[in-house]
Amino acid sequence: MLYRENGQFKTSYAADQQIFPIAQDRWAIIGILVFAFVAVPLLVDEYLFRAILIPFLILSLAALGVNILVGYCGQITLGAGAFMAIGAYAAYNFHIRIEGMPLLVSLLLGGFTTAVVGIFFGIPSLRVRGLYLAVATLAAQFFTDWVFLRIPWFTDNSSSGSVSVSNLHVMGWQINNPVSKYLFCLGFLTIFALLAKNMTRSAIGRQWMAIRDMDVAAEVIGIRPLFAKLSAFAVSSFFIGTAGALWGFVHLASWEPAAFSVDRSFQLLFMVIIGGLGSIMGSFFGAAFIVILPIALNQILPVVGDLTGIEISTAGISHAELIIFGGLIVFFLIKEPHGIARLWSTGKEKLRLWPFPH
């Protein structure tokens, strides 16, 4: 079937306000979901789950959070890694301290705790922006490192803040093998992505974007910057904190503060820049790209080396990775601030008109 919206006339605003107004897009997304939930678990081997798919799902969730704040509300954060740590350790504390705490509740409470802390670290955004705000959010990193290394209570008195969880289950369903972990994270991501989409197409999302695009005009139509900015920090931190809890509980199972370093904050920021600022889809593109690139380079570069007779060391590969990231970020910031998501939609636009471009 051709990619066309001919004949799909919207006869109500409700139809026009759907998430995917074009029928082909709806079918595509249903197809992707069926594929992801049904086919992938049957087809994929354990290594792929552990090395690519589970990290991709969890980092997509975190990237969604970063995108809400940076892409939709126009604020900046270098605290995403720290917020993941807060989510993970908060969920851990709820989980071990309260007898019989269901896993889902622990994880979500991890998210809520992060939201509260996020609001606190968002307060400087009411006065400063840009670089100054970046530095203020970076403080979150030092704060969490200090808290989890120096205050033993938060880490159940373990040395150097390393903790672990085991025996995860939800209503009798054991989450102990790669497939169940994958499905668990996929479920989270699907629901959270839907929530994010709904917020960004409602009044709250318009408030965030208005603040991002022109804050004086936003105030004049009655948007309160305080509420708009702090709600963006809260929702964003909720997403990031939940992702952090999943990262700790499901992906790592045992972790220490170093698992959530400032490198993670930068990585998440790169994801939304490359994937597409202000785009839900872009968060997925960016996460996929950044998770897959190092692995792809690991596979491809040695082959290229063999063919050309140049010896490429492991260090060489990780340097190549940094160079490519750097180059791409510069490219996207200058040429296409809306990232892969915009390239994608431009492509679709062309396809809609194909084969007659005028």
Place this chain on the structure above:
Amino acid sequence: MSRQIGEVILDLKQVSLSFGGVKALTDISFDVREHEIRAIIGPNGAGKSSMLNVINGVYRPQLGEIILRGQHFSKMNPYKAAKAGISRTFQNIALFKGMNVIDNLMTGRNLKIRSNLIQQAFWWGAARREELAHRAKVEEVIDFLEIQHIRKTPVGRLPYGLQKRVDLGRALAMEPSILLLDEPMAGMNVEEKQDMCRFILDVNDQFGTTIVLIEHDMAVVMDISDRVVVLDYGKKIGDGEPDAVRANPDVISAYLGASH
């Protein structure tokens, strides 16, 4: 005309505003009556935009008072002004560039939204119903301004004249009782100006909206306004009906003389 000019709805008393050493406004008083079109004119830098910014609380005057429907505001702020039914357009268009026309207009409905963040996240109940109801309202504004063909276009991609129209649309979506327009026709060609004039008169006539208008085009001002305030170097040098203002010697020498 169906409209009937009413009582004083907005009264400015001895407003003075300065930026460091620059006196933008000095001891300005004037009033605006319900349903009228009130123009503010004056040469460049006279303080016209500052005046609008004082009215809706973007600037805080050092001295003076704003009385809105009998209520005294010594400290107006943009949120209070919006709540009180004041909306405005900007001299340098201040649209939300990353959003399309519909979304820009939908932001104008912001103060009327009752659903909370959680309901919106689940696209549930009140959130969903509101979204539909406000969309319908916004479509009325779109029809009124004849911009149906661009409703899904990101505003950054629109030509200047249409951006000005969308700017007006966003202000109208608030269903204001007082509308402040800062040079809505600046930089437009004759045809676009005529359209804009027609929209302003229609808004005033059909919805009874009180309008405070800054405009440089004297022909337009004399044509559509009920009363005119003239500013020069931050001082008021004339106030009255267009004919009286046009005959005022101070105005002729300071304003008309200077710019022609």
